[in-house]
Amino acid sequence: MQYRDLGSTGFSISALGFGAFKIGRNQQIKYSQAYDLPDDTTTERLLNSVLDLGINHIDTAPAYGISEARIGQFLSHRRNEFLLSTKIGETFENGTSTYDFSRDSLQASIERSLRRLKTDVLDVVLIHSNGDDEKILNQTDAIEILQSFKKAGQIRWIGLSGKTHAGATEALNWADILMLEYHLEDRSHAALIQTAAEQGVGVIVKKGLASGHLPAADAISFVLRNPGVSNLVVGGLNLDHIQTNWETAAGVAIQPAA
Structure with a gap:
């Protein structure tokens, strides 16, 4: 099944999403192999080819270096063809990753993402946690900021x-x-995935290949067999691999809910 309901949003999302980390950042990485950032021509071809395959979800973040700017540069003319997800809380600049959950920083982050991505509306914005999830949710203004931008129609x-x-x-x-x-x-x-599905909350899976340490075909099939999963984000710079992963995703049969 190539497309699935994204919770109760009403959006039909491709089972496989494109993770745009590698088009923007190659420092302080968790991948098993080092890589060079693609040049502009390669990046433009890659991003447009991803959409041409039928993948309608691209995931990025300020923590992904120049990823947001490149998506805005090369895909703004096709903005109505895909769901765009980004994040707040973490940034990566000058080779350093930093977290800042202050009100001013979070507001500025959303405004920068709108400009970089050349869009009036961000489809999905997620809190990019540093691991202290409960503190972020209960002791910062992150939820309130997201809700205010959502109310204003910018998310x-x-x-x-x-x-x-x-x-x-x-x-x-x-x-x-x-x-x-x-x-x-x-x-x-x-x-938790099952509970989220029962409550109409969409589930996007990250690191389904364990940052490249698991065989793609087995890993993709395992994740997408779960009926509570809306979408699996997988990155990459090799279009042939992306196409193979898309074909794998298309052939996965969802397991009946227990």
Whole structure:
């Protein structure tokens, strides 16, 4: 099944999303192999080819270096063809990653993302957690900021890209979307994915290939067999690999809910 419901948003999202980390950042990475950033011509061809395949979700973040700017540069003319997700809380500049959940920083981050991505509306904005999910949710203005931009019509749907079960569970109270880590070697969020689906919260899976450490075909099939998963984000710079992954995703049969 190539397209799935994104929770109760009404949006039909491709089972596979494109993670745009590698077009913007190659420092302080968790991937098993180093890589060079693609040049502009290669990046433009890659991004447009991803959409041409039928993938209608591109995921980025200020923490992905120049990724947002490149998406805005090369895909703004096709903005109505895909769902765009980005994040707040973490940035990557001058080779350094920093977290800042202050009100002013979060507001400025959303405004920068709108400019860089050359769009009037961000489809999905997620809190980019540093691992202290509950503190961010309860002791910062992050949720309030997201809700205010959503009310103003500059964000369609909001949520959390977290790291803890407790944080994700708490986010079910307000989030439209959860981004969770889930793969063959880490199934700790399995029950939470089912709960989210039952509550109409969309689930986007990150690191489904364990940052490139799992065989793509097996990893993609495992994640997408879960009926509670709306979408799996997979990055890459090799278009042939992306096409193969898309074909794998298209052939996955969803397991009946327990």
